[in-house]
Amino acid sequence: MRPRYIAEWIGLRAALFLADRLPRRAATALAAGAGSLWYALDRARRRTALENLRRSGVAPDPRAAARIARASFRHFGVLAVESLQASRCIDASNWRRHVGLDAHPAAWELLTAPGQGVILVSGHLGNWEVAAQIVSYLKPVVGVTRNMNNPYTDRLIRARKTRDRFTLTPKHDADALRFLSVLRQGSVLALLIDQYARSRALTLPFFGIPAATHTSPALLHLVTGAPLCFGYCLRTAPLSYRFHAAAPIRERRSGNREADVRRILERLTRELETAIRAAPEQYLWAHRRWRAPET
DSSP: OOHHHHHHHHHHHHHHHHHHSHHHHHHHHHHHHHHHHHHHHHHHHHHHHHHHHHHTOOOHHHHHHHHHHHHHHHHHHHHHHHHHHHHHHOOTTTHHHHHHEEEEEEHHHHHHHHTTEEEEEOOOOOHHHHHHHHHTTTTTEEEOOOOSSSSHHHHHHHSSOOOOTTTEETTTTSSHHHHHHHTTTTTTEEEESOOOOSSSSSEEEEEEEEEEOOHHHHHHHHHHOOOOEEEEEEEEEETEEEEEOOOOOOOOOOOOOHHHHHHHHHHHHHHHHHHHHHGGGOOOOTTTOOTTTTO
16 A cells, blocks of 8 residues: 555545546636646656657647646646536436537437447647547447546546546456457447557557557447547537547458558547647656557
């Protein structure tokens, strides 16, 4: 039992207590302040965010990079609180009052078609928790997640997650066939593709810099034939969002699996880059996306 884990758990419990009892505006302001404090105190993450902004070309100017990085940290404080608030105040009857739609007609048709399995791909941009919650009102959603390093905070967060038609499955579960089952049942399999891939990765450019990229979305598409959609949900105001969904991807196997996977992932990466450039303050720049393979 690490003292740091206990301290994090206590801090999270205190934050949740306040988020549950304070007025929404006050809770959001507190969360943004916590994000600013995180930016000020966590030198390693701040340095990573600033370096990522510089290397990506999104903010080569140091002042712009600092502004966007700090806004990103504040955004993720707000994201944590609003995800909890959304699970309580947004439901199947009122979600259209909170979420605007900017979805390609073919993507929207797939997301609303009964019995049609869909692979929905996104990144750590905007509010992916709200995105999954909203899509779950159209059809069941299964999200793939990695356990937090801190088991105490992990259990606490999972206990607060929205259930019903939005469920989570461990990223490293031994039963890989569960993904096929999800798609056969006509559900949405939600995957985030912008984290460093330690295994089963393909190296391809992300903002022009080689990055180890997860191949699962492309492989599942090629194996199952389930359509791929790239989507994301940007925050536009307190508890207000806009859900974007690009034209679906349907690729045929050419006989060269690596080439097929690369082609699909390059297209998904381009979609993600475009979305990030449109709202860089809402992206997780603090993640070490570009690493040497041995790390």
